[in-house]
Amino acid sequence: MLVSAVAAMSVVSVLGASRATAHSGLKWGPCPADSALPGLECTTVQVPLDYRKPQGRQLDVAVSRLPSKDPSQRRGVLVTNPGGPGAGGLIYPGLLAGDLSPQPLPRSVQDQYDVIGFDPRGVGHSSPVSCDLTPEQIARRNLWYPADAAGVRKDAKIAKAIARQCATSETAALLPHITTANTARDMDRIREALGEPKISYLGTSYGTYLGAVYTTMFPKRSDRFVLDSNLGPGGYDVTAMRRFGPGLEDRFPDFAKFAAANPQYGLGTTPKQVRAKFFDLAARLEKSPMRGLDGSLFRGITFDHLYSDASMPTLAAMWKALDTNQPMPPEPPPANVDNVISSRLHVICADSKWPSSVRDYQRAVEVNRVKYPLIGAAAANIGPCAFWPSPIERPVRIGGRGPSNVLMVQNLRDPGTPLVGARELRNAFGARARMVTADQGGHGAYLLFARNMCANNTVTTFLTTGHRPRHDVACPAEPR
Incomplete structure (x- = not known):
């Protein structure tokens, strides 16, 4: 998925800040203009570029805070991460708690915590990285559909060029150090700067892996950890990428039922007909692209829109426009896409070793095509990670050592982080975790666009009381 992020500008140091907390030396002030939301205040925390050389070059990490609504009930801090990698989190506390959120963070949670956000290293306002991507490279997004083995070879040349650009850009010195493990270490520096003995955590999508890594590395500094829409214990590795294939197969029937039940879109009167329309449109666009949209981008955009039920009407309208050769509904361009893609590549390519043989990708593509x-x-297609330098440290091994303080929440039909990965992470945690599954589709099981009150209430109860189910919980579908 091509993640939208907070605008990547220069590294921000908040000067002339208003007041320090009673328990830390941080000074809080206004947030950058693109992250300014009511009640949100910002600061910066310095962290080592290379934790093996803690006195060496430092990076600025931009941090935000939405203070507790009722300081008399304040328990501590709730650090948040919206996913990605490549997504900025500075604005996230304001989005979670804001009036525009379809289901905001409950007041009981906002009373007990200062809600903390941050742009991870390499992203947005935190020493942003760049791969000097061209408009043509950006337009390909990150789910390019190869027609055949020759297409994989062609894509390999493009991927290799992008990897070379990342390694030779002005920010290339940061490249080996933009990793999940280092971001977890940065989180602990943020905890220390806040003057907190422990942190609680709410992370979604890639944020589940970041949270899993943090609570593995710093188990005694972890309080209540909620992981929503879970990657497997290997994080965003080649396995996670290839699971987009079965993830969309799991999720697509939800859209097919929606489109079949809404004949105004003209996409078919049965789910089978809607699925046939998908392949018809993809084939037609591959032969004759329309307004810059070809079959590969059509597949990728369909995948992106099925992250949320709320996007289904927009997706159906887009399909209808393509089917009838009409103007498509406008879609705003993502902000600062060079930094979004570049920082995403830095993390996923440095976190684990990816296959490097073009032939291996060709075989995987043909298997997964069927x-x-x-x-x-x-x-299954090749990307820049195939040509990335070897990681400088081994991946963090997620395991069961530590307090039993992790609550996982997961939709059954998630296209981006399918259930199979969540189950693997649950097994890796062992007794440390409990998992709540919700019979619903989409990416994100807690609040925002998720409507399963069984899952929502279980998570809120854990965050506010510490009560966690004795066993894993399966939440039935909510009536429509």
């Missing part, structure tokens, strides 16, 4: 025909060939 097994998961909606988008499997794109999910």
